[in-house]
Amino acid sequence: MDFYNxxxxxxxxxxxxxxxxxxxxxLPQQEIVESMRYSLLSGGKRLRPILLIKSCELFGxxxxxxxxxxxxxxxxxTYSLIHDDLPAMxxxxxxxxxxxxxxxxxxxxAILAGDSLLNYAYELMIxxxxxxxxxxxxxxxxxxxxxxxxxxxMIGGQVVDIISEKKQIDDKxxxxxxxxxxxxxxxxxxxxxxxxxxxxxxxxxxLKKYSEYxxxxxxxxxxxxxIVGDKNILGKDIGSDIDKKKSTYVSIYGMERAxxxxxxxxxxAVNIMRKFESDESFFFIDLAEYLTKRVN
Amino acid sequence: MDFYNxxxxxxxxxxxxxxxxxxxxxLPQQEIVESMRYSLLSGGKRLRPILLIKSCELFGxxxxxxxxxxxxxxxxxTYSLIHDDLPAMxxxxxxxxxxxxxxxxxxxxAILAGDSLLNYAYELMIxxxxxxxxxxxxxxxxxxxxxxxxxxxMIGGQVVDIISEKKQIDDKxxxxxxxxxxxxxxxxxxxxxxxxxxxxxxxxxxLKKYSEYxxxxxxxxxxxxxIVGDKNILGKDIGSDIDKKKSTYVSIYGMERAxxxxxxxxxxAVNIMRKFESDESFFFIDLAEYLTKRVN
Numbered sequence: 001m002d003f004y005n006x007x008x009x010x011x012x013x014x015x016x017x018x019x020x021x022x023x024x025x026x027l028p029q030q031e032i033v034e035s036m037r038y039s040l041l042s043g044g045k046r047l048r049p050i051l052l053i054k055s056c057e058l059f060g061x062x063x064x065x066x067x068x069x070x071x072x073x074x075x076x077x078t079y080s081l082i083h084d085d086l087p088a089m090x091x092x093x094x095x096x097x098x099x100x101x102x103x104x105x106x107x108x109x110a111i112l113a114g115d116s117l118l119n120y121a122y123e124l125m126i127x128x129x130x131x132x133x134x135x136x137x138x139x140x141x142x143x144x145x146x147x148x149x150x151x152x153x154m155i156g157g158q159v160v161d162i163i164s165e166k167k168q169i170d171d172k173x174x175x176x177x178x179x180x181x182x183x184x185x186x187x188x189x190x191x192x193x194x195x196x197x198x199x200x201x202x203x204x205x206x207l208k209k210y211s212e213y214x215x216x217x218x219x220x221x222x223x224x225x226x227i228v229g230d231k232n233i234l235g236k237d238i239g240s241d242i243d244k245k246k247s248t249y250v251s252i253y254g255m256e257r258a259x260x261x262x263x264x265x266x267x268x269a270v271n272i273m274r275k276f277e278s279d280e281s282f283f284f285i286d287l288a289e290y291l292t293k294r295v296n
Numbered sequence: 297m298d299f300y301n302x303x304x305x306x307x308x309x310x311x312x313x314x315x316x317x318x319x320x321x322x323l324p325q326q327e328i329v330e331s332m333r334y335s336l337l338s339g340g341k342r343l344r345p346i347l348l349i350k351s352c353e354l355f356g357x358x359x360x361x362x363x364x365x366x367x368x369x370x371x372x373x374t375y376s377l378i379h380d381d382l383p384a385m386x387x388x389x390x391x392x393x394x395x396x397x398x399x400x401x402x403x404x405x406a407i408l409a410g411d412s413l414l415n416y417a418y419e420l421m422i423x424x425x426x427x428x429x430x431x432x433x434x435x436x437x438x439x440x441x442x443x444x445x446x447x448x449x450m451i452g453g454q455v456v457d458i459i460s461e462k463k464q465i466d467d468k469x470x471x472x473x474x475x476x477x478x479x480x481x482x483x484x485x486x487x488x489x490x491x492x493x494x495x496x497x498x499x500x501x502x503l504k505k506y507s508e509y510x511x512x513x514x515x516x517x518x519x520x521x522x523i524v525g526d527k528n529i530l531g532k533d534i535g536s537d538i539d540k541k542k543s544t545y546v547s548i549y550g551m552e553r554a555x556x557x558x559x560x561x562x563x564x565a566v567n568i569m570r571k572f573e574s575d576e577s578f579f580f581i582d583l584a585e586y587l588t589k590r591v592n
Binding site for chain 1: 324328332383411423426443445446456459472476
């Protein structure tokens with residue numbers, strides 16, 4: 001299938017770029033380099049960096065102008081996973097079928113590996129600003145990424161997720177967690193890419209809507225997979241949300257409603273992208289379908 | 297004394313600015329706002345932000361143009377302390393006479409509070425870049441701060457500090473830890489301030505030397521205070537380095553040598569600042585003396 005080839009192609013582009021960083025050897029602080037690399041290169045869909053590059057292309061930009069930011073975005077995502085897996089947080093031993101960072105390295109090293117991946121994301125983004133002659137576009141893109149990652153963005157969602165554990169929560173709280181913990185970085189990837197590609201304000205606002213819908217459907221699908229998914233394909237245990245007494249889209253709305261809402265948000269996302277008259281927009285339409293049908 | 301008045305004045309300027317941030321109320325993620333504020337406003341010498349502002353003034357800049365970056369710098373310093381105090385790291389219950397962040401809030405919140413202070417530092421710095429019409433100076437200053445904070449900077453020092461615990465280490469390793477864990481952010485504060493103030497390359501290189509010397513003397517003094525300090529004035533237990541079997545400047549070189557080296561580095565720092573013919577340079581000379589004589 002054409003879409004899957006395209007997805008694989010861009011995933012490889014991202015993977016190859018990720019392999020180029022953190023290649024230092026024999027530093028006194030070598031262990032942190034290895035720990036950062038371990039999590040950064042332990043798989044994943046690379047959804048956020050691919051979205052960033054593709055959004056840049058949607059408006060006429062090229063891969064080269066988006067690749068570094070896309071790597072930075074993946075580092076922010078990866079740091080959040082390392083910290084999320086810590087014993088004091090979700091206390092997970094496995095992710096994507098591999099031992100989590102703190103199970104391979106010390107817990108102290110895992111904390112610092114997360115810290116330094118977050119910091120390194122900014123180091124890379126600032127390098128890009130300078131390499132592009134202090135271009136406003138790159139500053140604006142970095143700004144969107146920064147605002148979406150902090151306590152008013154992704155971290156805000158993580159906080160509410162944690163304080164809601166083992167509690168019955170209402171749909172408003174669940175939507176907050178989904179929007180902030182998951183959708184914010186997806187939206188930031190798409191908007192940052194659009195800015196680098198040269199989108200205007202109206203186009204950016206349209207893309208924001210698309211981001212919102214695929215963000216929600218991504219999370220609903222995650223909640224569904226936690227119940228009906230295949231452990232071996234998912235690379236983690238099924239039913240972990242139930243074990244942790246976590247409220248999910250399924251536990252609040254039921255499986256039927258979860259599936260029909262998933263379809264509704266996917267349709268909304270697809271309809272938005274149909275407005276763009278560009279070859280690149282097909283990728284975004286197919287992506288919305290893919291996120292709904294994925295098995296891991 | 298004139299110097300102490302000046303120090304107090306600038307400390308108050310920094311404190312007042314710190315009080316202005318993180319004032320949100322009634323957010324769903326309110327707990328993280330309070331946790332960040334708790335550590336940010338729980339005292340400290342405010343050495344790094346004061347150095348940043350003063351370095352800016354040394355080259356003709358004003359307080360207003362440096363204050364936001366100085367706050368961002370204090371946030372990076374504060375996040376590193378919150379994470380350093382965690383059970384998996386130094387496992388400290390008190391800092392500056394007050395309970396550490398994870399003792400007041402959950403360990404999970406403390407991890408996220410550290411993360412979001414680091415991220416918020418970049419949010420503020422990017423805001424400053426934009427507010428100053430995408431000025432190169434602000435990007436360059438942010439770049440220095442970013443590079444000094446990451447795994448090739450401060451975090452690198454923390455990593456070697458942790459893997460060296462309970463081990464006999466040589467003077468080379470100790471110097472690495474001191475240089476990276478402590479001096480890097482002090483140096484970054486001074487250089488970032490100098491850039492904003494308009495220093496030229498030669499002036500920046502001279503300031504780097506000064507930073508290096510006060511960074512080392514700051515750390516030697518810390519190691520001395522851990523043995524001969526007053527618990528009530530320090531706000532933490534004496535002998536904690538010995539309890540943790542940590543190698544220090546005193547354990548490696550002995551108290552006599554530590555004291556004479558402290559004096560030597562102080563003299564070097566003072567001699568460098570004598571070259572600057574500016575009223576502001578006296579502050580830096582007095583500061584080098586102060587760091588040598590301080591009791592906390």
